[in-house]
Amino acid sequence: MSDALTLRPANIADWPAMWTIFHAVIAGGDSYVFDPSTSENDASAYWFGPGIVSWVALEGERVVGMYKLVANQRDLGNHVANASFMVDPTVHGRGVGVTLGKHCLVEAKRAGFAAMQFNFVVASNHGAVKLWQKLGFTIVGTLPRAFRHATLGLVDAYVMYRFLDDIAD
Amino acid sequence: MSDALTLRPANIADWPAMWTIFHAVIAGGDSYVFDPSTSENDASAYWFGPGIVSWVALEGERVVGMYKLVANQRDLGNHVANASFMVDPTVHGRGVGVTLGKHCLVEAKRAGFAAMQFNFVVASNHGAVKLWQKLGFTIVGTLPRAFRHATLGLVDAYVMYRFLDDIAD
Numbered sequence: 480m481s482d483a484l485t486l487r488p489a490n491i492a493d494w495p496a497m498w499t500i501f502h503a504v505i506a507g508g509d510s511y512v513f514d515p516s517t518s519e520n521d522a523s524a525y526w527f528g529p530g531i532v533s534w535v536a537l538e539g540e541r542v543v544g545m546y547k548l549v550a551n552q553r554d555l556g557n558h559v560a561n562a563s564f565m566v567d568p569t570v571h572g573r574g575v576g577v578t579l580g581k582h583c584l585v586e587a588k589r590a591g592f593a594a595m596q597f598n599f600v601v602a603s604n605h606g607a608v609k610l611w612q613k614l615g616f617t618i619v620g621t622l623p624r625a626f627r628h629a630t631l632g633l634v635d636a637y638v639m640y641r642f643l644d645d646i647a648d
Numbered sequence: 649m650s651d652a653l654t655l656r657p658a659n660i661a662d663w664p665a666m667w668t669i670f671h672a673v674i675a676g677g678d679s680y681v682f683d684p685s686t687s688e689n690d691a692s693a694y695w696f697g698p699g700i701v702s703w704v705a706l707e708g709e710r711v712v713g714m715y716k717l718v719a720n721q722r723d724l725g726n727h728v729a730n731a732s733f734m735v736d737p738t739v740h741g742r743g744v745g746v747t748l749g750k751h752c753l754v755e756a757k758r759a760g761f762a763a764m765q766f767n768f769v770v771a772s773n774h775g776a777v778k779l780w781q782k783l784g785f786t787i788v789g790t791l792p793r794a795f796r797h798a799t800l801g802l803v804d805a806y807v808m809y810r811f812l813d814d815i816a817d
Contacts, residue, residue, distance in 0.1 A: 508724060511724075512721045512724045512726075513722070514723035514724060551794075552768060552794070553681055553683075554681050554682055554683035554686070555677060555680075555682070555796045555798075556681040556794055556796070557681075558796060559791070559794050593793070596791060596794070619789050619790055619792070620789015620790065620791075622728070622788060622789075622807070622809060623763075623788070623809065624762070624763070624811075625720075625721070625763070625765070626724055626725055627725070629724075636725070638791070638807055640792065
């Protein structure tokens with residue numbers, strides 16, 4: 480567990496650092512649907528825009544990770560949140576993901592969401608699957624061969640879900 | 649099975665009829681996430697736009713149903729299609745949904761998709777669930793209490809999936 484982290488809402492001044500992390504995370508083609516050649520415009524639209532709340536985690540003044548929180552569906556499904564997380568690969572193993580995940584669950588609860596859903600967790604991304612299970616998520620669906628992994632070929636993706644009743648707001 | 653149907657790509661001249669159907673389908677708040685008060689602008693953006701292929705079914709010159717076909721994910725997940733269907737409630741029971749569904753599977757195969765995924769089939773919408781099962785889809789996930797049904801309260805939604813290997817293109 481990293482205890483030197485500060486979390487705050489992301490702003491556009493964070494974008495150069497966020498773009499560096501984004502690019503590093505998708506470079507492997509092994510964990511996100513984004514093609515490694517995704518443009519900076521597409522990437523920034525993913526993190527900033529109407530209905531998107533993004534947070535960054537800082538070690539000192541350095542951005543080392545980020546998450547976004549949105550409604551997973553509009554209108555009659557908007558009580559379920561969706562979130563995405565990216566951590567600078569050079570700080571992996573220091574608990575940044577856990578800290579971001581826990582923070583995001585609290586923020587989702589505060590925002591009034593009743594549950595959180597991940598739509599596309601790549602099954603071969605064992606670290607992510609284990610992290611979300613540790614944070615209370617269960618696999619509620621398996622999408623067979625839904626992800627074209629850069630080295631493994633077609634692999635499954637999981638839908639993961641968690642109610643927020645037990646999260647303190 | 650309706651045999652008097654003609655299917656063709658939708659164009660903007662079809663929109664008044666499509667909007668009437670859209671509004672009738674979402675009015676009950678029991679099958680789609682759209683709030684019954686969804687604006688015409690939001691509705692038209694759902695059916696027409698970049699990356700969206702929409703078809704209409706006609707009885708004579710009357711539009712009685714429609715579907716849209718898109719990629720369910722971008723880039724490394726874009727081999728899986730997503731589709732949505734709406735049928736004029738006044739023609740229910742005459743096979744329009746089956747005809748639209750079969751046509752959509754062929755079009756998806758022609759477009760090069762390897763599978764089709766529905767992200768949010770309301771579990772209490774038994775007619776839809778049975779229709780998709782009849783057309784080869786299986787329930788690969790259950791999203792607990794993910795839909796706020798107008799009369800039943802919180803109900804589950806299903807993720808349904810089907811490979812397209814057996815579809816003739």
